[in-house]
Amino acid sequence: MKDTARKNRSIMAILLVGAGLFMVAVVPFLVQSTLDPMLQGLMKKVAEDPSYASGPMLMAIFYPLCRALIMVAGVTAILIAYPLWQGEGWTWPVALTCLAVPAIGGMYMMLPFVSFVKDTFPPPMPIILTGLIGYWGILLLKKSERAQRVVDFIVFTLLGVATGGGFVLGFGAMRQLMSRPGKPLFINTKIASLTVGGPLNWICAFFVFAAIPLLAQRKALGWWLALIGAVSAVVGSLPTYFISLSGYYLIGIASGTILTVTLLIPSVKRRLIEELAPAASQVS
Numbered sequence: 001m002k003d004t005a006r007k008n009r010s011i012m013a014i015l016l017v018g019a020g021l022f023m024v025a026v027v028p029f030l031v032q033s034t035l036d037p038m039l040q041g042l043m044k045k046v047a048e049d050p051s052y053a054s055g056p057m058l059m060a061i062f063y064p065l066c067r068a069l070i071m072v073a074g075v076t077a078i079l080i081a082y083p084l085w086q087g088e089g090w091t092w093p094v095a096l097t098c099l100a101v102p103a104i105g106g107m108y109m110m111l112p113f114v115s116f117v118k119d120t121f122p123p124p125m126p127i128i129l130t131g132l133i134g135y136w137g138i139l140l141l142k143k144s145e146r147a148q149r150v151v152d153f154i155v156f157t158l159l160g161v162a163t164g165g166g167f168v169l170g171f172g173a174m175r176q177l178m179s180r181p182g183k184p185l186f187i188n189t190k191i192a193s194l195t196v197g198g199p200l201n202w203i204c205a206f207f208v209f210a211a212i213p214l215l216a217q218r219k220a221l222g223w224w225l226a227l228i229g230a231v232s233a234v235v236g237s238l239p240t241y242f243i244s245l246s247g248y249y250l251i252g253i254a255s256g257t258i259l260t261v262t263l264l265i266p267s268v269k270r271r272l273i274e275e276l277a278p279a280a281s282q283v284s
Contacts, residue, residue, distance in 0.1 A: 004087070021074070021078065139153060170198050172198070193244050200237075208226055210222075217274075229256075234256035
């Protein structure tokens with residue numbers, strides 16, 4: 001980080017403080033303004049379709065949990081801004097991880113809102129944009145070759161997309177399983193298939209998210225976690241899609257496949273793992 005221009009480090013620190021303040025002071029209100037109307041719309045859906053009956057309870061748990069995670073990430077972003085400005089190398093992976101949280105959490109909160117609340121601006125949108133702007137800013141302002149920045153932009157964006165998609169798929173499967181007819185039994189193959197695709201996508205989301213700080217440090221473990229998560233997402237989503245005929249699992253298939261192919265490109269792999277990377281692209 002010390003070889004990154006002081007001006008760039010200053011901009012990165014400003015991004016961290018600005019995003020952090022937003023995550024701590026504004027996000028709590030945006031999440032609440034998302035949750036209440038979304039629950040109202042969801043309750044109407046429950047009256048029409050009992051398979052959504054578990055939704056209100058789960059949303060009432062997971063939205064506040066996402067809010068708490070985003071707030072902790074915001075506090076962390078503010079606290080590491082000064083050491084990052086000073087050029088301490090450990091701060092860059094931490095900064096990327098912190099700013100991935102609102103982008104991923106906002107994506108999760110966005111989808112139910114736009115499904116159950118019509119003709120209203122989605123409050124999670126500013127949360128997503130704040131995370132993305134900060135994430136990409138921190139990613140691209142660090143000194144590196146142009147080719148390295150292109151690889152980082154593509155790979156780290158795919159990591160965020162795969163994490164968000166995996167979490168959404170896992171949550172959707174849990175909602176359906178908790179409201180399934182005939183429980184505690186699994187009365188048909190379609191319902192049973194969700195016990196494969198849902199948990200697998202959740203575990204894959206954890207693996208891929210964990211790869212973000214590790215790949216930012218150019219660790220081989222990060223590459224392997226990302227690859228295992230991406231391939232497993234495809235393995236879990238493919239049969240679940242064909243059995244349940246739920247188009248949502250195409251998200252897992254597409255994001256997992258694209259991430260897998262990208263990671264396996266030799267030139268990309270060399271730039272992601274320190275011991276394989278050209279000297280000019282190594283992390284300082």
